[in-house]
Amino acid sequence: MSLHNNPSEAKAYTRRAFTLGSLALASASVVAPAFLQRSAVALEAAMGGRGSTPGVPEDRVLVVLQLSGGNDGLNTVVPFGEAGYYNARPRIAVPEREVLRFGRGADGLGLHPRLADVKAMYDDGLVGVIQGVGYPNPNRSHFKSMDIWHTANTNATGTGWLGRYVDNECAGSPEEDAGRAPSVAIGRTAPLAMQGRQVQPVAFENANLFRWLGEDLHDALAEPHQRLAERAPVRDHAHADGHGHHHAETTADFLVRTALDARISSDLIRNAVAQRPLVEYPRTRLAQQMSMIASMIRAGLKTRVYYVSLGGFDTHAQQGGAQGRHGQLLAEFGGAVRAFYNDLKAQGNDTRVLTVSFSEFGRRVGQNASNGTDHGTAAPMFLFGPMARAGVIGEHPSLRDLEDGDLKHLIDFRSVYAGVLERWMRTDSREVLGRSFRVLPVTRRG
């Protein structure tokens, strides 16, 4: 045999669909090993064959969109009504005539011209702009500040806030978790925000790589591989053995279960993503990643939280004004989100999905010598979706009352998290955030 030929993708999917079907059937049989039964049940649940779990919010989905590198908030939501803005940024300010004005109720404010897609959504009542979001004693290290946002802890330590949410709401017995993928990150690794103590996030960058490569090498490997994977753990020795394990299952059992989880979620996700989206997406990386999320939602995955990132916002030099590098990133951001909601609307799923965007910090008010901006503090967050609270939320931070040349934050980001948890995910935010924060309403009234 040769290990170097390539079976077609389509064939692999058909085979998978078939074998998964028969795996589900096995659950009815008394002879199936217990762990196979468990996985068959989990599979059924994951495919939408079972009703909702009591206590878990119906079928609401949260998408977190991270803008990495520190998005320049002042050139995103532009305070064109303030002379201070133009004085601080002689070479990179967005000219007043090019700003996409919010209009009534938000005088002197508008969006960067390359955010036309976001403006169109705003006009349709699908966008909320939360101004001046930050935290006390801002940290200007990308690394630290990102960890602060991810852990929801100004010490930047501990588990991720979304991980804790998923642990609280979705952690059941291992059999219930199998293949459910309660949280999915598009990326090489799952972000700290999604790392909890119990339920593991699923992370992948390219759904086609989220599987065993052996299948590419030769057809003949697939069938024995499956037989090797789908078998009861070998060594079932007593768990309370001489080594005093505190885990309910042995290490070998844990691995067999995770391998099975991986195979089930891999199949579910790859089947979902293989569908053609209902609308055209821009040809950008972010848009393609958001189209994968839309496809997973459409396929009925039980995933509650999706995470996606767009990098490149660390614009220390030549960031441009109305045009240029920063504007290009904003265009990619807006184009992807708009196509995503068009797709969700065509699916009939748009009201189920709230999207929240953030960046680890904004940038300094004054431009630097390289026509860029250095690490700053408070910045706007965006809410998207028909159920999001629409309009401009809060006051724009003052350009006159600065702290060491930086904006002072007006809304703590954990109030936004609390709002998302309480109003959208319908959970007790104190359980997840460790203490009580003012709950910022992030959804429409009623």
Added chain:
Amino acid sequence: MSRLWSDVTPRTSPQARARAAIAPLDPGAFGPDEARHLLLRVGFGGSPVQVRLVAEWGLDRAIEYFLNPGEANFRDDTPPREIRDSVMAEPNPEQRQAYRRAAARGDEDALARLRAMIQERQREDRQQARAIQRWWLTRMIESPAALQEKMTLFWHGHFATNYRAIENSWHMLMQNRLFRAHALGSFAELMHAIIRDPAMLAYLDNHRSRRGNPNENLARELMELFALGVGNYTERDIREGARALTGYTFNNNEFTFNPRQHDRGSKQILGARGNLDGDAFVRAILAQRSCASFIAAKLYRFFVAPLPEHWDDRRDPGATPEVRAYVHAMADTLRRSRYQLAPVLREVFRSAHFYADEARGELIKSPAELLVGSIRQLLTPTRDLNTLLDAMDLMGQNPLFPPSVAGWPGGRWWINTNTLFTRQNAAAYLLTGRLAGQRQPRPADSYDPAPIVQTLAREDERAAREPEALADQLLRFMLGRRPPEAAATIASFIAEHGGVRNAQGVTGAILLITAMPEYQLC
């Protein structure tokens, strides 16, 4: 504590129980399976030839070989000449003055040029960090002193420092060599050395710690993560310890003690009093009973079997009396040897407990163990080091970039749905040269399983002829166990693909075994 012990065996002393728990293996019980296990744990696994050799040597000779790397010719860890100590050298007085002048003049162009120069050096330094990663990975793959490299990795995870935070590759290299020099030496000496290590001083901000305004980061972690564990010191010990460490800083690549920044006042730390400096602080830590227990538990987790998360040999009822007694014995040996590592490791690797069924296959391979182990056990080509490092990053263990000061949690933390695929695909890459999602021409360096098969056939000559026998031997060698259904599947795969002499078919069988969940265990 006495109550816990007396529940079990009222008439024996804790010391006697501890000695019994760590009692040596009967030398006659040391065969190929034990040799395989020892090779995996003491280093990164060995080929079938090495397993046979170690089994022939017997337990004591094998252990002495690994504990005395001086005898192996890989002692010199001088880095390749292209790795330079000056990439991130601090600016000289003229450069400093040029910068000050430009800033004073408001000469933005000159400032931008100087900033660009700094950025260029940082870029170069990142490349150098990569070169250092490749150099270290190569040592792990090639060094006959495998335990030395494994302990270097252990100390890197223990005294975790992240290149990303300090941005000085030479300092990372110095630290790596420090760990290697003390790999099998004394933990006490390493503690005294680590408070002089530029990478550590920068990582935990001690170089910015000033008399009157001490930074507590290093003092805290010395006790919490490096030597005692939570609950064995007070917040006051941290504050006073931070004062003791003021003035411990570095200049370029040299540790310096700055007496002007050092707080000479009287301090009280962990029961010690006086004008204590950093060394006195370290001595106070090492004098704590909890210190040896803390290190013993960490070594147990790394080499023997998992323990509950915040484990304590006196208080935690989560471990069985046998395990508590065993770790207790390790801690005793550490104390008696004044924190020498060789005696305690010798005792562990000789103990019957280490070879017991309950310890075998109970650890999850770290990404380094998985990759380096696959190369060393299966004799695969090394392939491209950068690709291997990328894979390690994806699997959660990027050397020189531990996720936090607490290092890599290890164990089940390594495994999730995504890393599991990456692990399987990394093994497939080593065997076939193929990467997921890339169509490449057939690699020139193809894998040849013949040396493995030939040696395994010396254990059972039928393995050279019969697929069933070869499948048995492969599973036993690669997994340390032989699940019956798996044996049948592997055997029929070999039979259907040209039999035991067909290189591609046997490679396929090996590939299938690397994708089994149990391959992640060691």
